[in-house]
Amino acid sequence: MKINPLDFVLVVDDSASMVRIVANIITKVGYKNIDTANSGNEGLSLVRNTSYKLILSDWNMEPMTGLQLLQSVRKMQGAPTANDVPFVLITAESKPENIIAAKQAGVSGYIVKPFTAETLLEKIEGL
Amino acid sequence: MADLEKETYSKQEVQDLIRAELKTVRTEYGDLKQQVNKLNDDIVIQKKDYDLLKLHMARLADHIEKRKMDGTGIGCPDREEVMREIKEVGRYIDKAIGAVIARAEKMEKLVAGYVFSEKDRLLEEITHIFEACDVQDLTAQRIKKVLELMGDQEATAKKEAKVDPDSILLEHGPQMPDEAMSQAEIDKMLKDL
Numbered sequence: 417m418k419i420n421p422l423d424f425v426l427v428v429d430d431s432a433s434m435v436r437i438v439a440n441i442i443t444k445v446g447y448k449n450i451d452t453a454n455s456g457n458e459g460l461s462l463v464r465n466t467s468y469k470l471i472l473s474d475w476n477m478e479p480m481t482g483l484q485l486l487q488s489v490r491k492m493q494g495a496p497t498a499n500d501v502p503f504v505l506i507t508a509e510s511k512p513e514n515i516i517a518a519k520q521a522g523v524s525g526y527i528v529k530p531f532t533a534e535t536l537l538e539k540i541e542g543l
Numbered sequence: 544m545a546d547l548e549k550e551t552y553s554k555q556e557v558q559d560l561i562r563a564e565l566k567t568v569r570t571e572y573g574d575l576k577q578q579v580n581k582l583n584d585d586i587v588i589q590k591k592d593y594d595l596l597k598l599h600m601a602r603l604a605d606h607i608e609k610r611k612m613d614g615t616g617i618g619c620p621d622r623e624e625v626m627r628e629i630k631e632v633g634r635y636i637d638k639a640i641g642a643v644i645a646r647a648e649k650m651e652k653l654v655a656g657y658v659f660s661e662k663d664r665l666l667e668e669i670t671h672i673f674e675a676c677d678v679q680d681l682t683a684q685r686i687k688k689v690l691e692l693m694g695d696q697e698a699t700a701k702k703e704a705k706v707d708p709d710s711i712l713l714e715h716g717p718q719m720p721d722e723a724m725s726q727a728e729i730d731k732m733l734k735d736l
Contacts, residue, residue: 437674441674512732515736526730531726
């Protein structure tokens with residue numbers, strides 16, 4: 417994926433620390449327009465109003481999980497964000513059934529926590 | 544022996560009747576006084592046993608009550624206290640990591656404003672501080688898992704409030720290090736699917 421610093425990126429995680437960590441790391445590859453959401457519902461609401469070129473989301477959130485956010489994004493019609501936007505799940509869930517479910521939902525990348533800045537940047541560049 | 548069918552008895556006859564009855568009792572039960580004392584001892588022993596049993600029953604009832612409160616059957620007598628302590632640990636970690644991230648962000652901004660030979664190395668070190676701060680998220684997830692297992696109402700309510708209840712089946716939280724798939728294994732699996 418060619419990184420355009422002006423692209424809008426959405427980071428979704430119910431952990432305020434994780435949002436700051438991920439946002440901080442992606443600024444290192446030049447992203448300047450980073451929006452953050454603390455829940456799946458908030459993320460979905462942002463996606464319906466802004467044209468994001470990349471979404472990085474946690475899985476384990478309530479009441480809407482990251483997987484459900486992904487499924488909702490993929491079904492979206494007519495929203496500013498394209499329904500095929502690169503969507504990366506960053507999660508502690510690392511069972512094969514999770515990988516399968518994520519793949520079936522149309523995930524673009526899957527990063528298991530704990531992760532390094534290098535892994536995150538490598539995955540974004542490889543999208 | 545005096546005639547028991549008679550309607551009236553002389554004093555002597557009554558004394559004879561009593562002696563005869565006492566003789567029968569002694570023959571059958573031995574010395575009455577001894578028997579009464581023995582019976583009394585038995586009652587005392589039984590009372591001790593009864594008191595001890597009562598104590599054990601009370602303790603057992605207490606354990607059962609505590610286990611009933613603990614819906615999962617985890618035998619933890621101070622469950623509520625344990626959950627409070629766990630939550631407090633989570634809050635401390637949250638606060639500490641929040642402070643570390645804030646300081647790291649400040650350091651990063653400070654460093655960014657200067658030009659010096661070791662700048663890139665220092666920025667890289669700050670990035671490692673950020674990476675290490677994911678301990679807050681992973682610890683919080685493990686704490687959540689423990690609280691759910693212990694039947695914490697807040698944790699259970701959050702779980703039940705899921706948009707899609709079936710999604711709970713896919714939420715395991717962080718795996719134990721020796722059970723978790725590595726990033727390389729996940730990448731391979733994603734590619735193969």
